[in-house]
Amino acid sequence: xxxxxxxxxxxxxxxxxxxxxxxxxxxxxxxxxxxxxxxxxxxxxxxxxxxxxxxxxxxxxxxxxxxxxxxxxxxxxxxxxxxxxxxxxxxxxxxxxxxxxxxxxxxxxxxxxxxxxxxxxxxxxxxxxxxxxxxxxxxxxxxxxxxxxxxxxxxxxxxxxxxxxxxxxxxxxxxxxxxxxxxxxxxxxxxxxxxxxxxxxxxxxxxxxxxxxxxxxxxxxxxxxxxxxxxxxxxxxxxxxxxxxxxxxxxxxxxxxxxxxxxxxxxxxxxxxxxxxxxxxxxxxxxxxxxxxxxxxxxxxxxxxxxxxxxxxxxxxxxxxxxxxxxxxxxxxxxxxxxxxxxxxxxxxxx
Amino acid sequence: xxxxxxxxxxxxxxxxxxxxxxxxxxxxxxxxxxxxxxxxxxxxxxxxxxxxxxxxxxxxxxxxxxxxxxxxxxxxxxxxxxxxxxxxxxxxxxxxxxxxxxxxxxxxxxxxxxxxxxxxxxxxxxxxxxxxxxxxxxxxxxxxxxxxxxxxxxxxxxxxxxxxxxxxxxxxxxxxxxxxxxxxxxxxxxxxxxxxxxxxxxxxxxxxxxxxxxxxxxxxxxxxxxxxxxxxxxxxxxxxxxxxxxxxxxxxxxxxxxxxxxxxxxxxxxxxxxxxxxxxxxxxxxxxxxxxxxxxxxxxxxxxxxxxxxxxxxxxxxxxxxxxx
Numbered sequence: 175x176x177x178x179x180x181x182x183x184x185x186x187x188x189x190x191x192x193x194x195x196x197x198x199x200x201x202x203x204x205x206x207x208x209x210x211x212x213x214x215x216x217x218x219x220x221x222x223x224x225x226x227x228x229x230x231x232x233x234x235x236x237x238x239x240x241x242x243x244x245x246x247x248x249x250x251x252x253x254x255x256x257x258x259x260x261x262x263x264x265x266x267x268x269x270x271x272x273x274x275x276x277x278x279x280x281x282x283x284x285x286x287x288x289x290x291x292x293x294x295x296x297x298x299x300x301x302x303x304x305x306x307x308x309x310x311x312x313x314x315x316x317x318x319x320x321x322x323x324x325x326x327x328x329x330x331x332x333x334x335x336x337x338x339x340x341x342x343x344x345x346x347x348x349x350x351x352x353x354x355x356x357x358x359x360x361x362x363x364x365x366x367x368x369x370x371x372x373x374x375x376x377x378x379x380x381x382x383x384x385x386x387x388x389x390x391x392x393x394x395x396x397x398x399x400x401x402x403x404x405x406x407x408x409x410x411x412x413x414x415x416x417x418x419x420x421x422x423x424x425x426x427x428x429x430x431x432x433x434x435x436x437x438x439x440x441x442x443x444x445x446x447x448x449x450x451x452x453x454x455x456x457x458x459x460x461x462x463x464x465x466x467x468x469x470x471x472x473x474x475x476x477x478x479x480x481x482x483x484x485x486x487x488x489x490x491x492x493x494x495x496x497x498x499x500x501x502x503x504x505x506x507x508x509x510x511x512x513x514x515x516x517x518x519x520x521x522x523x524x525x
Numbered sequence: 526x527x528x529x530x531x532x533x534x535x536x537x538x539x540x541x542x543x544x545x546x547x548x549x550x551x552x553x554x555x556x557x558x559x560x561x562x563x564x565x566x567x568x569x570x571x572x573x574x575x576x577x578x579x580x581x582x583x584x585x586x587x588x589x590x591x592x593x594x595x596x597x598x599x600x601x602x603x604x605x606x607x608x609x610x611x612x613x614x615x616x617x618x619x620x621x622x623x624x625x626x627x628x629x630x631x632x633x634x635x636x637x638x639x640x641x642x643x644x645x646x647x648x649x650x651x652x653x654x655x656x657x658x659x660x661x662x663x664x665x666x667x668x669x670x671x672x673x674x675x676x677x678x679x680x681x682x683x684x685x686x687x688x689x690x691x692x693x694x695x696x697x698x699x700x701x702x703x704x705x706x707x708x709x710x711x712x713x714x715x716x717x718x719x720x721x722x723x724x725x726x727x728x729x730x731x732x733x734x735x736x737x738x739x740x741x742x743x744x745x746x747x748x749x750x751x752x753x754x755x756x757x758x759x760x761x762x763x764x765x766x767x768x769x770x771x772x773x774x775x776x777x778x779x780x781x782x783x784x785x786x787x788x789x790x791x792x793x794x795x796x797x798x799x800x801x802x803x804x805x806x807x808x809x810x811x812x813x814x815x816x817x818x819x820x821x822x823x824x825x826x827x828x829x830x831x832x833x834x835x836x837x838x839x840x841x842x843x844x845x846x847x848x849x850x
Contacts, residue, residue: 415631424618
């Protein structure tokens with residue numbers, strides 16, 4: 175692992191940076207309870223569509239403060255969501271500040287968070303129309319958006335390896351039948367298949383059920399292409415000499431497939447995994463964007479964007495609402511760069 | 526060679542009887558019969574495409590999918606290998622019959638350490654620690670450093686890889702080792718050390734070796750008996766020394782004539798004119814008839830049968846008019 179990272183840094187710096195960005199995003203998602211200054215569903219009625227709070231070091235008299243601080247915002251025109259910055263009062267930012275009691279990681283309660291203010295409010299990315307802190311929602315939304323990618327990929331890779339492996343190794347009739355089934359899945363445009371599959375289930379499911387449903391739908395669509403690729407690789411690897419040697423050792427078919435053939439597809443499939451995670455994140459975002467995915471008040475990066483659809487006023491007056499789109503972009507481009515980098519590094523010909 | 530004299534007293538562990546291999550369209554092995562005795566090294570010699578490797582793969586039943594054993598019997602330690610189910614066959618492969626191959630680098634899985642690959646071959650429920658002890662013991666015996674246990678195939682030299690392959694083949698203590706040109710991909714000195722290793726194994730491990738090579742002088746050096754194959758059939762069987770010094774079949778003669786060590790500096794080395802015929806267009810008569818200097822009329826029309834001549838089996842009309850049944 176360390177060797178791979180070192181090679182990645184030397185060969186492809188962007189991929190190396192992407193790796194750390196991804197790690198950071200996952201870290202955010204895991205520690206969301208601790209990092210988010212407010213709960214994701216906490217509504218501040220006095221702060222609808224509040225712009226991002228600026229963090230200052232110098233007050234209006236140009237005096238330097240070692241502890242960064244924010245000013246309080248006051249709604250002056252509720253119709254146009256215009257705010258006045260009250261520069262008289264300084265609200266310093268404290269680390270490990272006391273707040274509402276929250277359960278951390280579902281394990282224990284804590285009332286201290288990474289950062290916050292004692293007076294005034296801090297909205298790093300502003301608020302939405304209900305006055306909910308977008309930064310907190312982004313951090314909580316990362317949990318859903320990022321874990322759906324991993325879970326979906328793992329499920330479809332499991333299916334892909336199993337079905338593609340069997341199809342490629344045994345060949346002949348089995349291969350023929352499995353590949354025709356795979357083609358049925360592949361001829362449908364995946365977007366419409368996804369929508370119609372979602373439509374086949376009731377709309378008023380609990381958010382956890384919806385979450386699982388999305389994972390199932392996405393991997394149901396994703397496994398076919400993968401099984402086909404794995405089958406192709408198995409077809410060529412099973413002719414390798416070490417497979418013949420394993421047969422001459424009298425190893426069982428199961429052991430030959432899963433110990434000698436499948437691991438040799440890993441240099442490809444690790445790359446494929448990183449390159450296909452964005453597809454799953456986008457799939458979840460698309461479903462949520464269309465209102466078929468994760469439902470309010472639970473945040474996901476997709477449904478946070480969905481508020482902006484067809485609402486030009488928001489786009490012009492509160493562009494910070496689009497920040498979740500930036501996070502989707504950042505995650506996807508990082509995964510793509512990382513996948514590219516891994517492909518170069520894991521290629522056995524470069525050893 | 527001291528082993529040669531013992532042959533008569535030794536019992537056979539492998540008997541191959543009139544094996545032919547092929548499918549509906551072609552027959553690639555025809556009428557193969559020989560036996561391997563206990564503690565004996567027996568070599569199969571011939572050019573590329575004569576069916577040497579196929580013979581080995583027939584014995585361990587790893588033929589390509591489109592080929593099967595048409596008739597004949599393979600009897601190994603009293604078991605008829607031809608009739609065994611795949612599952613029963615798996616209990617013999619790697620346990621009773623080991624196999625090593627030509628190019629060790631491609632026959633070792635590049636993703637796992639040598640220790641891992643040898644351990645994987647160990648049969649039965651044995652504790653992890655005991656397995657490791659077994660592996661280290663056999664690595665020592667093969668003349669490999671213990672660090673090899675933690676190394677990957679690409680970190681080893683060709684000779685070390687071949688030693689590791691032999692370790693995998695021998696870990697379960699088989700009674701027969703099939704060696705498919707194990708020294709072809711190695712340089713001469715490494716090949717020599719591997720050959721010596723194999724020779725020592727015969728006595729230490731109570732092993733018989735069926736050794737495939739295209740080098741008849743190497744075969745003479747290592748083995749007690751030599752089988753010469755041509756065009757998918759055996760043309761001559763006999764004791765190594767006798768075959769090497771007094772070849773009977775014209776093909777064996779030509780093979781020995783081609784050896785470079787028989788020529789002085791500046792002399793032109795003879796080759797065998799023509800090529801090994803492809804299995805689809807084997808001549809109707811003796812397979813060697815197209816390239817043979819002693820060709821008679823009958824050679825082109827009929828296949829020669831087995832002739833027992835001077836303590837040897839030879840298939841040539843030169844030594845008698847016996848037609849293949």
